[in-house]
Amino acid sequence: MPERPDRRSSPSAAAKRAGWRRPASPASAPPAGPPETQPPAPQAPPPADHRSVVDSAVYRDGRRVASPATLAETFRQLREQPDGMAWIGLHRPTEPELHSLAAEFNLHELAVEDALEAHQRPKLERYGDTLFVVLRAARYVDALEEVDFGELHVFVGPDFLITVRHGAAPDLSSVRRRMEATPELLSLGPEAALYAILDAVVDGYAPVVEGVQTDIDEIETEVFRGDPAVSRRIYELSREMVEFQRATRPLVGMLNNLMAGFAKYRTDEELQRYLRDVADHVTHTSERVDGFRQALTEILTVNSTLVSQQQNSEMRALAEAGFEQNEEIKKISSWAAILFAPTLVGTIYGMNFETMPELHWAAGYPFAILLMAVVCVSLYVIFKKRDWL
Numbered sequence: 001m002p003e004r005p006d007r008r009s010s011p012s013a014a015a016k017r018a019g020w021r022r023p024a025s026p027a028s029a030p031p032a033g034p035p036e037t038q039p040p041a042p043q044a045p046p047p048a049d050h051r052s053v054v055d056s057a058v059y060r061d062g063r064r065v066a067s068p069a070t071l072a073e074t075f076r077q078l079r080e081q082p083d084g085m086a087w088i089g090l091h092r093p094t095e096p097e098l099h100s101l102a103a104e105f106n107l108h109e110l111a112v113e114d115a116l117e118a119h120q121r122p123k124l125e126r127y128g129d130t131l132f133v134v135l136r137a138a139r140y141v142d143a144l145e146e147v148d149f150g151e152l153h154v155f156v157g158p159d160f161l162i163t164v165r166h167g168a169a170p171d172l173s174s175v176r177r178r179m180e181a182t183p184e185l186l187s188l189g190p191e192a193a194l195y196a197i198l199d200a201v202v203d204g205y206a207p208v209v210e211g212v213q214t215d216i217d218e219i220e221t222e223v224f225r226g227d228p229a230v231s232r233r234i235y236e237l238s239r240e241m242v243e244f245q246r247a248t249r250p251l252v253g254m255l256n257n258l259m260a261g262f263a264k265y266r267t268d269e270e271l272q273r274y275l276r277d278v279a280d281h282v283t284h285t286s287e288r289v290d291g292f293r294q295a296l297t298e299i300l301t302v303n304s305t306l307v308s309q310q311q312n313s314e315m316r317a318l319a320e321a322g323f324e325q326n327e328e329i330k331k332i333s334s335w336a337a338i339l340f341a342p343t344l345v346g347t348i349y350g351m352n353f354e355t356m357p358e359l360h361w362a363a364g365y366p367f368a369i370l371l372m373a374v375v376c377v378s379l380y381v382i383f384k385k386r387d388w389l
Helices: 013-020 071-079 095-105 109-117 173-180 190-203 205-225 230-260 269-349 364-385
Strands: 053-060 063-066 085-091 123-127 130-141 146-156 160-166
Touching: 053 071, 053 173, 063 071, 071 085, 071 095, 085 173, 085 190, 095 109, 095 160, 109 123, 109 130, 109 146, 123 230, 130 190, 130 205, 130 230, 146 190, 146 205, 146 230, 160 190, 173 190, 190 205, 190 269, 205 230, 205 269, 230 269, 269 364
Parallel strands: 085 160
Antiparallel strands: 053 063, 053 085, 123 130, 130 146, 146 160
């Protein structure tokens, strides 16, 4: 955590801040030459679009003393407060806005580049006396039953805190109101505001954990109910848990690094307790998320097994139906063959030909009947032995 000088006992605090701030241009200066030879003054850059400034305030002793409407006004107000602190909240700022902040507060160009591009992994980096923190916030969208992730970049200096938010989460207005309601905590400096932001981000994970737990319970019911769409839901929730792990797992190491610097940066004891509580919540959340991912993996395995069993049952049923159908075809074919024999004999002797030798034979009719009976009985015996009948 950056070391915050005690400006209440240091009358040269303003001079110290002026050493790493961009020097202000004088209000007026004599011309360098005659008016006719004076080069034209450069055109002032167009004012940055300040619609991305969500809230900007200057605090002194933990109490808001100014609420500037623009970044330039914030810079001026902070210069007039030697022991003040600026808290600037931005949402998807423009490049000119971030560059003006970088010039005013001496922000490192790599950190500014990360804040512009977004899509960064959670991390904590120190650039001189400025701390740069990247956080991944999350919120559970009940209507869609999915997790929405946001990204937050925080610059922490000796007398300023800048938040750059990408996404809907987290809502930092409640954090600011809570800190303003406890000026004794906010008077501890920008690091106190940083810990409050960390706490808000981590607390925002709790509804997500509960929502995911509900989704997993529903998925387990759908799996054993045989819902065919459950596989897709398991896959989508597994992907969200991967993102959740990427958001929570690095926080454990980040907070451990902050706690390791308590003695070096003489962090206030109240803030130390504050951060330890946040670290406990992060560890608990990270363990829950790991458990969710393991549970989803097991559920997916069970679902695959159940799907395979269902497919095997369907194939078995189809095989049994085919076998039964084959048996029926055998019976029909057997009886058709048995009935075909007497039909063939009767058809032959029913032809009206005078030269047929058996037509005038006295034993012809009994012989034909006997022949049909013998053929039918023989076929019946053969088919019965083959279990066709």
